[in-house]
């Protein structure tokens with residue numbers, strides 16, 4: 001978990017790894033299962049990992065991707081599991 005955190009800025013995580021982690025395991029590649037809920041549109045949701053802070057566009061069964069938007073758009077008071085959103 002920590003090793004991924006340390007190298008997240010220098011290595012690109014493959015789309016397959018992202019898809020397995022988020023869509024199948026419902027967890028961030030860092031191992032965290034808790035996320036902050038961000039803006040939603042249609043079936044898509046923006047989530048921010050409560051552990052490492054990486055933000056994702058999440059809309060299973062589509063492949064998730066990392067995004068970058070302001071921290072202020074996330075509800076950081078109540079971390080949730082993806083299945084609770």
Ligand SMILES: [Zn+2]
Pocket residue numbers: 028029030031032049050051052053054
């Ligand atoms: Zn994370």
